[in-house]
Amino acid sequence: MVRRWTLTLCLILLAAVTESIVIEVVGPQAVVVGDDADLRVTYASSAKPHVMWALGDLFASWDIGDNSSLQISETFQQRLEVNTSTASIVILGTRLADSGTYTISLSALGERPSSHNISLTVYELITNVKVTVPTADIKEGDPTLTLTCTMTTGTWDALAWFKDGERISSNSHRLLVKNELILRNVVRGDAGTYSCDVQNPFNNGTAQESLQVYYGPDVPVVTINSSSDPSPERYVLVNSTVTLRCRSESEPPARYLWSVGESEDTSVPDHSVLTLTHVQLDQAGTYSCIASNAKLSRIVRKTTSVTVYELPEGEPRCAMVSIDSGAKLRFSCKWPGGFPFAQIQWLGLSRNLTAPSHLVQDEGSPEGLHQTNVTCLCQHPAATKICLLQPEAPLVVPSWLVLKGTQGKAMVTLKCQVTSDPAASIRWFRDRAQLASSGNVGFSANNSELHVRDFSIRNDTRELQLLLQEPAGREQAHNGTHRPPPPRAVSATTQWDSSLSVLECPPLRCGHFLPHPITCWDTALRQPLQFLEHPAGGSDVPTLHHHHQAPG
Template sequence: MRLEESEKLGALFLSVLFCFTLQGAKCQQVVNALTGTNVTLAVSFSIVPHLVVFWLKGNIPVVTWTINSSSPPSIAPGRTNVLRIETNGSLTFVNVPLSYSDNYTVQLTKSGLETASTAFTLNIFEIIQNVTLSAQPDLAKEGTENITLQYSVLQGTVKQQMWLFNGREVKNGSHYLIERRSLVILGPNRTDTGLYTLSLTNPFNTVTTHKNVTVFYGPDEPIVEVHPALPFYEAGATLNLSCQAQGFPLPIVQWMFGGQIVPNPQQGHLILTNVQTSQGGVYKCSLLNEVTKEKQEKNVTLNVYERPQGSPMCSVLSVDDAALQYQCGWTGGTPPAHLSFPVLSNTITGTENLSLTVIASANFDKKTVICMGDHPLEQNKCNVTASAPMKFLPSVETTVDPDGKIAVTISCLSEASPQAVVSWSRGGGVVVNGTTHQISNDTAKLKIRNYNISSFLLMPNVTCTCRNPLGSQRGQIQLQGPSISDSSLFPNQDGTVITLTWEVPPSAIVTGFEIQMKGPPLMSKNGKSVNTKSSSDEYQFIQQKPGSARSADIFPLDPNLTYRFRIVPKARLTEGKPSEIHRISPGEGLSGSAIAGIAAGIPCSILFLVLLCGLIYLIVYCNKNKNRQTRYPISRAVEKAKITQPNTIPHNLLTGRLKSPPDYDRLHQAPSERSVALPTFVPPPPVRVATTV
C-alpha cells in the first residue's frame, strides 16, 4: 500500500502485484479502507493488445473497458462518481462510501485465449465515535430479573468488542451472556455491583467506556386488603383498598384498573365512595423501586352487583319452518342473570341470552312457555306463547309508479307466533319475483305492476298462504275496478263548510278520487261567488284526492244556496261508478233518517185527520136524529114561565164569530103558541181542527 499525495484526503493506494500469463495465474487480496478515502484495487499483467477488463461487484458488472482503447470505459449507472478505471486496468474508488464494502472480481479476456481473474475483498470502516453504554435496568433488585448492559455507537464500524468487570475480562458462561451489542448479567446479586468496562476496536481506532452498576433489593411480596371484607358489594357502598410491601428504597404504590392508573393520594390506600358496577373488576397493585425499577404486582377482585334492567324478554322464532326456537334475554345485570326454560328442559341454561330449539308439534300451539331469570339480587320471569297463523283477510293498496304503471300491493298479514312466512300463487301457478310481480323481503306483500286496469281485472284470483311451523292459513282475493262502498256528508254549524267521507271495498283498485259538485259556484275568500264557465246543471270537478284519502273538506259555501256533491273513484284514467249524490240546501241539517220519518209521517197525519172528521160528523148526525124525536105535552104554565124567562148572556165560547144554536124547544110549540113563523133550520158551521206534527 502507498499514499497518493496528489489526493486531497491522502487516499490510500493499494497495489497488488498481479502476475499472470493469459493462460491463467491467480491471486487474492483483502483490503481494509477508511470511508471517504480513495482506494485503488491495482493489477499488473503482461501487455497484450486488445485486452478487455471486466470489474464485478459481487455478481453485478460495474466497469468494462478495453485496455488502451480510445473509447471511454463503460461504468454502471449511478456509480460514475465513485468508480474510476486506470489505464492499466486497476479500479479506483473515489471518496469510497461505507456501502461499497463487498467482494470484487476482475476478469481479463482476449479473444481466442482463456480468461484470467482474481478476487478482492474490500472492507470499508468508519472511525468509532460517541459510544454510549446503558444498563437496563440501571439498578436491579438482588436475585430478580437480568441486568442488560447495552452500547450504542453514533458513528463507526465495530470489528471487535471486549467486556471487563472490575478489570477482569468477562466471558460467556452461566452468569454472563455476551450478545452482539450487549452484556447480560443472569440472576444478578450483590457481588455484581461494580465497574463494567467496554472496549470497541476496528483496524483504525479503539474506544473504551465505563458503567457503574449497583444492585438493590425489594420490593417484597405485596400485602393487599379490602375493608370491609365481603364476598360482593352493593352499588353505592364505600370501600378502602390497601397495598403494602417492604423494600429499599421504599417502593412507590400504584393502583391500576382497566389499564388506567387510579389516583391514590394516600400512599398505598385507594378509597372508593359510592362504588358502581362499572368499578367492579380486577384492581392491580403495582409496587415500584424507583432506583432498581423492580416491580411487584398483586391483584384483588371487587364484585359489585346490580339488578338487571327491566324484566326478562321472551320470544319465539321459526327454524327451517319445522322447529321452534324459544329465546329469553335479560341484560344489564352484574353478574349476568341466570336463565332457564323449566318447561322445555331442566339441563339447558344460559346467562343474559338463552335460546332453545324444539321440534314443532301441535302440543306447542297456544302453549305458554315460561323463562325463569335468577340473579343474586332479584328473581323474575317472562313467558311466550307460540301459535299457528290466524284467519285473515287480504288487503289492497294502490299507487301509481313514476313510469305511469298502476302498482297494486296485496298484503296478507296473519297474526301468528313466530311470524308467518307468506307464499303467493295465482291461478294455480306459483308467483315469483320479476318485473311484473315483486314480493317484499318479509314475503307479506305482493306488488303487481301494469299500465292497464283491465289486466288486473282479468287476472285469476291471487292466493296467499301464511305458514309457520305450527300450521298455515290461506287467503284469496279477486281484484275489482274502482268503486265506493259508502259515503256521507257532514256540514258545519254555519253551513259554509262540508266534509265528505267515503269508504272503498277491500279489493277495489283505486289510485285517486275526483270530487264533483253541481250547483252555484263556490264562494271566494271575500264572500263573493266565483264565476265558472260550466253550467250549474252539470257536475263540475272541484278537487282531486289521492287513493289513500277517505275524506275531503269543501269551502266556502253559501248557506242560502243548494249544492249537490258526489265522489268519482278512479284507477289512473279509468273512472268507476260515482258515489251517491249528497245534497245540502238552506235550513237543511236534518239527517236522512229524520227526513225519512217526516216523509212517512205525512200520510199518517192525513189519515188521522180524515178519521177525526168522520168521527165528528157521526157525532153531529146522531145528535140531530135525537132532537127530532116526538116530545110529550108540557104544562102551559110551565111553558109560559119558560117563555117569559129573560134571555141569558151566551157562553164565552159563543161570543166570537160563531152564532148561538137555535132554540129547538120553541120550534116544537103548537101553532097557536107561535108568535112568528118557524125559522128555517140552519146547520152549525163546520169546526176547524188543527193538527201539529
C-alpha cells in the first residue's frame, strides 16, 4: 500500500514539472594567463535552483542564496570567486591548465534541470619566434628536410609558413605538420627565405631563416662569339677575336678551367670566359670547359669545337684563251689561297668539273657559246663568289686609207677593226699566199693594219684575203652582262689628189661565208671596195677584192 502511494506521488510530481530552467552564458571566453576569467551566467527559474560547475569533474556547487551550501574543490581553492546569489563564477589568476570546456547545471523543484557549456581559453603571449633549419649541409636529392617553428613562450591559434613571401600549402612535396614544415626529395628550387608566422587573439610573432641548397655543377653550356663572324658556332675567320663563354648552374658557384682537346691538363685559364685574340689556323680544335663544385666534390666537362677558316686571296680571276688554232676555248678560273681551298666549278660548259683553287677546262665547238654566259662558281665555306665570261664572235670592220706621196707614189693602209676577246689572230693573204713584212709591205703590231708603200695600181691591185682565227669571248662584270652595241655601217676616209671621199661599209662577222658580195662605195672617187664570197672548195676565209676606177 505504501509503495503504491509513493509511486502515485512521484507521478504527481513529474506531472507538475512542465518547464525547464533557461540558461544564458557569455562565451566563449579568452584570457591571457594570469588574468581573471569571468564566466557570467544568467537564468530564468520559478524557484531558487541548485548550481553546479564542472570542468570534467565537479569543482563547485551551491544553492542560490545559501552561502553555507557553497562547496569548492581543492583545485580551485583560493582561486574562485562566487556570489551565491547568482550562478556566475570568476576564476582568479588563470593558469594554462584552466583552458577547457566548463559546464554549468541548474536544477529546481518543479522544473526540468538545464545545463550549458562555456569555452575558456587561456593564452600565453608569444615571444621570441624562431625558425630552425638543419645544421648539416643540405644537398639536392636529400630525401627529407624538416624546418621547425618554435618560440620561447606563447600559445598560438594559427601558424603559417611562407617561402619568399608566398604562403605555403601542404602538398606531396611540402607537408605541414603542427609547427613543422617537411620537404620531401629536396630540389634546388627549395632554396630561399622561409618565414613562420604565429598568432593568437592577443599578439603574434614571426621569424625567418634562409635555406641554402647545394647542387651542381650541371653540364656546362659553352657559347662562341666572334667580333666579325655571323655564325661563330660554325666557323670563325683568321684574325677575328673569338670569345668562349662557359656557364654551369651550381651552388656554390662553379670554378671554371679550360683545356684544349681531351687533355686532362688543367693548368689553363680559370675563368668562365676564354678570349682568343686574332685567332689563327693553328688555334682551331676542341676546347673543353671544366666546371667543379668543391663543396660537393663534383667535376663536369663540356667540349666544343672551334673551326677556323681563312678566305682565299682577293677576288676570283677568270679568263679564256683560244687554243688548237682556234678550234677550242680554254677557260681558266683561279681563287688561290685560303683554308680550306675554295671549290671551283664552271657553269654553262659541256662538262661538270670541280677542282680546288684553280680549274682549267677546255671546250670544243666554241661557236655554240656565242653570247652565252659562262659562270665560274667559287665556293668556300665562308663565302661564295662568281666570275662571268661571255664568249662573243668577232665583229670585223674593214677600212682603207690612201695617202698621196711625191712623184705619183702613195701608201695604202688597209685596216681591219676586230672586236673580239680573246684577241683574234689576224693574217693577211694575197693571191692565196700569206703576206709577210718585206719590201713595200708592212704590218701594225697586232696585224690589224696592212701598209703598202709606193703603192702601184698596176702591181699592187690584187685579191687580198683576211684570215681571223678566234673562237671568241669577252670577260664581263660580276653584277651583269655587257653586250656590244648593235652592228651599224662604218665609214672611213680616203685622201686622193687632195679630194675627200667617204667609204660606207656594212659590218662583217668572221667565220661565216657571205651570202652575197658586200660593197663599200667611195662616192667621191667612184671606187668600189668589195668583199666576195669564197669560191666553192676554197678555205673558210673572207675575201677582200679591190677594184680601181679612175676618177671621172
